[in-house]
Amino acid sequence: MESVYESKKGDGGEGSSGSSSPGIKTAVYPTENITLTWNDVNVFAAGETRRTRAMNAIKGFFRTSSRRGVRPRKHILKNVSGAAYPGELMALMGSSGAGKTTLLNTLTFRSPASVVVSGRRAFNGIPVNGKTMASLSAYVQQDDLFIGTLTVREHLVFQAMVRMDRHIPYEARMARVEEVISELTLTRCQNTVIGVPGKIKGISGGEMKRLSFASEVLTNPPLMFCDEPTSGLDSFMAQNVVSVLKSMAMKGKTVVCTIHQPSSEVYAMFDKILLMAEGRVAFLGTPEQANDFFKAMGAACPSNYNPADFFIQLLAVVPTREETCRNMIDMVCDSFENSEIGGKLSSESEFKIQEKSMFPSWGDPWTSPKSLSPYKASWWIQFKAVLWRSWLSVMKEPVLIKVRMLQTIMVAIMIGIIYFGQELDQDGVMNINGALFICLTNMTFQNVFAVISVFCSELPVFMREHLNGMYRTDVYFICKTLAEVPIFLTVPLLFTSVMYYMVGLNSNPVRFITAGAIITLVSNVATSFGYFISCISSSISVALSIGPPIIIPFMLFGGFFLNAGSVPPYFKWLSHLSWFKYGNEALLINQWEGIDSIACTRTNTSCPRDGHVVLETYNFSEDDFLTDFLALTGLIIGFRVLAFLSLLYRTFTRSSS
Ligand SMILES: Nc1ncnc2c1ncn2[C@@H]1O[C@H](COP(=O)(O)OP(=O)(O)OP(=O)(O)O)[C@@H](O)[C@H]1O
Incomplete structure (x- = not known):
């Protein structure tokens, strides 16, 4: 096995592999018996x-x-x-x-x-x-x-x-x-x-x-x-x-x-x-x-x-x-x-x-020509291999599969039992709205923590392998997120299926499917946010510490704890990034749109007569339903792009240090 490694004189990258141009003095490196x-x-x-x-x-x-x-x-x-x-x-x-x-x-x-x-x-x-x-x-x-x-x-x-x-x-x-x-x-x-x-x-x-x-x-x-x-x-x-x-x-x-x-x-x-x-x-x-x-x-x-x-x-x-x-x-x-x-x-x-000594003296290894790829495998081979490994690691990771499924079913049953069989009356309105918001909160925290614990613990492996020239950052990020898609689709759908009819939410099958889609979108925004937090944090403990304080303001702007019309003007921009707001609005519209009458069980004046009034109380509008869907999709993409750029920056600063 005698392969040849050649170096170009004067290119600052002596010893780089690649063909030499005519007239350029080359060094032929031995590939066996190296002294x-x-x-x-x-x-x-x-x-x-x-x-x-x-x-x-x-x-x-x-x-x-x-x-x-x-x-x-x-x-x-x-x-x-x-x-x-x-x-x-x-x-x-x-x-x-x-x-x-x-x-x-x-x-x-x-x-x-x-x-x-x-x-x-x-x-x-x-x-x-x-x-x-x-x-x-x-x-x-x-x-x-x-x-x-x-x-x-x-x-x-x-x-x-x-x-x-x-x-x-x-x-x-x-x-x-x-x-x-x-x-x-x-x-x-x-x-x-x-x-x-x-x-x-x-x-x-x-x-x-x-x-x-x-x-x-x-x-x-x-x-x-x-x-x-x-x-x-x-x-x-x-x-x-x-x-x-x-x-x-x-x-x-x-x-x-x-x-x-x-x-x-x-x-x-x-x-x-x-x-x-x-x-x-x-x-x-x-x-x-x-x-x-x-x-x-x-x-x-x-x-x-x-x-x-x-x-x-x-x-x-x-x-x-x-x-x-x-x-x-x-x-x-x-x-x-x-x-x-x-x-x-x-x-x-x-x-x-x-x-x-006719050969140029050693150059800095990292100043070799940038055009030469440090990767042995092509993009496609890297993609197939990394996707295969990511898929295997997802399927075999007990935290991701067994524990998460069990956790999802248990929380869904618990919410289902606590809010069981709500009626369309004055008390039911409050309980149903609470149940829907708690779904968003649960899906957010569950997904963010799952991503942080798995992704952060894998990052050192990625950094070493990437810096060893095994695969590109984009290949890793795409494969990792693709391999986890099935799990991040299954979990919210399973959760919705278990709790939806137990709580007594809108029984129309189309509304059920729509609620599943909204909860899935919210889960995936949380997942993307989890990737972002993981990529900007130096360790798993840092990520776990900074995650919740950032999530809390987003949660407050969700419309449940603070009325959407009461958000201070200087925080309006932040509320536009709140997936809780879009998810909550979409879920409430899905639940209350078309509900013509709500039974009043108490003798006070705060009883909403129909679904439209419920939405008005929250300052939500049926017209924003599509906007909510699009905003959630945008947040999924936005946080993922930010996560990728952070990872890229991290690899760049490490390889140039
Ligand atoms: N970047 C640096 N800046 C300043 N001093 C350094 C740096 N790197 C190494 N040193 C110092 O150079 C000396 C040799 O360090 P080195 O890590 O090579 O030792 P070592 O023989 O491998 O020791 P050990 O067996 O404990 O790992 C030490 O005194 C160390 O503090």
């Missing part, structure tokens, strides 16, 4: 971003000149060089704050905007950029994010559809899924649901980690990065996971992982170890070379000690002895730099890079 080298990598905490610069300028204006000044930038990685070879498993180790994650992020071009990176990274000596790195490598992140209601196999089939190249036929994708399932020993749990911690019991932690690897190796990348693959696992599972990495390395892949406290057994599996301390390289070589190196420095690892623990402790900065520890770390790092292994390593990577 990854990095040379003179320096990372600084960025002094100021545009936002902080503006804030500092404002603060600085109020400061006296003596207090003004720029804080020195923190030097996080200091002239770090190294190499990872095919067929080898390299472990990045060091105490907390040593710079492991920063180095891994730098190597994978995933550094946050808050740092400034310089240095060169290369594949077999050819400088590389973020796009090429992304095409040829896999990155297994520390936290596993899945749609927990899917089975292992369903998850992998979905991944194969959106991650593998668009020209690969369906049969070949499925064959690869089979291969990966057996390679990562997931056969036994292939039909088990992945699970959601605390909600749905699923596969074990080790299986989950192996599933993360499986998703990444589907495309058979020659280079793999893993961030803390063993965190949260017991020693047996940790060993199991590292042995998976080892077997990948033995197949010729280049594997780099960060790791905390490996056991002696796990440590023995590493081909190379890279020890980091205070942002510098303290050692890079085989475990045996590490023993010799530290022995030569007079710090031999005792025979009954775990070497990993020993080296990490040796290179840690102890709070009470900071100065001594830092001096010791500097001494170790300097010795390594001047040692035979250190010198060989840095000259090797340096020489190769210079040799290929």
